[in-house]
Amino acid sequence: MTDAETTVGELSEGQVLRGILSRLPASTAPVGPGDDAAVLAVPDGRVVATTDTLVHGPDFRLAWSSAVDLGYKSAAVNLADVAAMGARPIALLVALAMPESTPLSFVRGLADGLAEACADLAPGCAVEGGDLAVSDTLTIAVTALGSLDGREPVRRSGARAGDAVHIIGELGVAGRGLDVLFTRFVDAAGAPILVTPEARASLGAEDAEGLDRQLRPHPPIADALRAADAGATAMMDVSDGLALDAERLADASGVTIAFDAGALGDDLARALGGGEDHGFLVTYPAGTDGPGRRVGTVVARGEVAVTVDGRPWTGRTGWDPYRDWDAGRG
Amino acid sequence: MTDAETTVGELSEGQVLRGILSRLPASTAPVGPGDDAAVLAVPDGRVVATTDTLVHGPDFRLAWSSAVDLGYKSAAVNLADVAAMGARPIALLVALAMPESTPLSFVRGLADGLAEACADLAPGCAVEGGDLAVSDTLTIAVTALGSLDGREPVRRSGARAGDAVHIIGELGVAGRGLDVLFTRFVDAAGAPILVTPEARASLGAEDAEGLDRQLRPHPPIADALRAADAGATAMMDVSDGLALDAERLADASGVTIAFDAGALGDDLARALGGGEDHGFLVTYPAGTDGPGRRVGTVVARGEVAVTVDGRPWTGRTGWDPYRDWDAGRG
Incomplete structure (x- = not known):
């Protein structure tokens, strides 16, 4: 029997565990993996902490995402949440629950994806702890x-009110990739079919980029930290869809976010309703020279939390797992 | 329709989320739940971090554990890992993945259990963040x-070598509770049956205590911190079974742990092979007056990592989820 x-x-x-640890970036922590808990250095006496889960079914299909893709995405979405607070990611803890039938080669692929994401997006960040469990559902x-x-x-x-609204990163690219998956990579009954290298190569440039970003989001972490340094007044990771996330920021701040449609690109529906780009929505005091491109203005709270060219947005706003999962897996 | x-x-x-947050202890963090990430204060510039998962099937049966039990246990096992490093627990992040059919009342019970565990075991610790996901498997x-x-x-x-070996907390009590569940609370085919208040009341005192500790472990957190202050040279949470966990500590330290059988209580097999008590295995320099009761001595590394009255332990050593789960759920 081969390892695969x-x-x-x-x-x-x-x-x-030994199949995983050797593939991960070397620990940089005072105490790394292998004890009851890790010990991490946070020199200013404050630590930023967030958790996000990918579940087989609502969050991914194994026909579409490779193990490396899943490791990459599970790291990227969490690194983005840390950076959205203006913090430098220093460590991941990974709790992996998987069926007993999972090949060891798949687990190694996950580890490779975690390592690649740390190297690409947050150099110096390492997997400093975790947990392995058996489950009927890969989580x-x-x-x-x-x-x-x-x-x-x-x-x-x-x-x-008066702040400029900027977007750092892409809008609607990952959403385009999701549409590619649900239109090009399903069979006649709607079941997911394998994303082969040949099928990927046959896609047009924009569809191929969308697919890549859907499977491996690239949050611009360094730019988010520069935004914090430039004086951002508010920031969040755009994960569920710009309209939905902007509403959350507007509600938390007690303001209205007024988008300029012309600044949101050619595909307004995808820019506002497509999720998973993991760029950053940022507000700056007027006149600030901060990262990102301007897409609107913060105004005094009106009847709605978000407007587009002065009108309420009535299109799709984003993704809610409790409302939107179709119960498919594959 | 009622809430239940x-x-x-x-x-x-x-x-x-609103059904959960109001039941949790009030946040004490600089930034609590509701933003992209929490911000926590760790005045000495180091944070201790650990993660552990409970999965429906290998880790619990819904016939045996109430929602409150599960919330309590999921907090307790993690609080114990933090305390085993000599650290005071300050925050939990809870990632909850559950079937769409899960009653809201169950989620509220989980929140109550998390809150009770924090209040009982680590006052001042609160749930400062989390994630909700849909899954076919409650996780x-x-x-x-x-x-x-x-x-x-x-x-x-x-x-x-020469250190004294102490145990803080119980040994084999939770293991007794597991045996009670697998003998008293299964039907003729071995399927789990409901633990009713009436059935609990009919148990003898030791079985009732075992069942309580199996469902709601009580790690003696404050004593673990006192052990660190007293000069403990090594410490770990006893979760998978004393023999297995002592072997891990012995291997990490390059020593042998020599237990005195007479100090381990009347039921040696359960003391060494029963898991989930979440007490602490501690070593102290000879002569230290630290918490716990002495159960053995650290000696120079011999042929085996753990001895009992000078001989290798050949009984059950503990629980390995990849080896020991019987694939049952219920």
Whole structure:
């Protein structure tokens, strides 16, 4: 039997763990993996902490996402949440629950994806702890921790009337990729079919980019930290859809976000309703020279939390897992 | 329809969240729940972090554990890991993945259990963040964070020949409870049956205590911190079974743990092979007056990592989820 065919159900927890640890970036923490808990240095005495889970079914299909993709995405979405507070990601904890039939090669792919995401998006961040469990449903729960390095945290509640509204990163690209999956990579009955390298190569440039970003989001972490340094009054990760996330920021700040449609690109519906780009929605005091492109203005709270060219947005606003999952898996 | 009958699938993520937040202890953090990430104060510039998951099937049966029990246990096992490093638990992050058919009343019970565990075991610790997801398998992934408050972390690797070996807390009590469940609360086919208040009341005192501790472990957190202050050279949470956990500590320290059978109580098999008590295994320099009762001595590394009255232990050592789950759920 080759390693590729070995399943986690045939191994002890320690053996599975050894298959992972050697593939991860080297620990930089005072105490890394292997003890009851990790110890991490946060020199200014404050730690930023967030957790987000990917679940087989609502969050991914195994026909569409490789193990490396899933490791990458599970890290990226959490790194983005840390950076959205103005903090530098320093560590991930990964709780992995998987069926006994999961091949060890799949677990190694997940580890490779976690390592790639840390290297690409947050160099110096490492997986400093985790947990392995058996489950009927493949579940990847990641916690990310960050250091503010003396910055004040940038909250959702700090936007003030008159602030400029910027977007750092992409809008609607990952949403385009999701549409590609649900139109090009399903069979006649709507069941997901495998994303092969050949099928990917046959896609047009925009569809291929969308697919890549849907499977491996690239939050511009360094730009988010620069936004904090430039004086951002509020910031958040755009994960569920710009209209929905802007509403949350507007509600937390007690303001209205007034978008200029012309600044949101050619596909307004996808820019406002497509999720998972993991760019950043930022507000700055007027006149600030901060990262991102301007897409609107903060105004005094009106009847609605978000407007587009002065009118309420009546299109799709984003994704709610309790409302929107179609119960498919694959 | 009453609240008790409402399921999470009928609600938005925000509605489910509101059903939880009001039942949790008030946040004590600089930034608590509701933003992209929490911000926590760790005055000495180091944070202790650990994660552990409870999965329906391998880790619990819904016939045996109430929602409050599950919330309590998911907090307790993580609080114990933080305390085992010599750190004071300050925050939990809770990633909850659950079927759409889960009643809202169940989610509220989970929140009550989390709150009770914090109040009982680690006053001042609160749920400062989390994530809600839909899943076919109920999964509770908890991350616990702690502050060392100037202490040096107590690792597994610090035990030295000549140290005294102590146990803080119970041994084999939770294991007795597991045996009660698998013998008294199964039907003729071995399927779990409901633990009713009447059935609990009919148990003898020791069985009732075992059942209570199996469902709601009580790690003696404050004593673990006192052990660190007293000069513990090594410490760990006893979760998977004393023999297995002692082997891990011995291997990390390059020593052998020599237990005295007479100090381990009347039921040696359960003391060494029963898991989930979440007491602490501690080593102290000879002559230290630290918490716990003495159960053995650290000696130079011999042929085996653990001995009992000088001989290798050949009985059951503990629980490995990849080896030991019987695939039952219920």
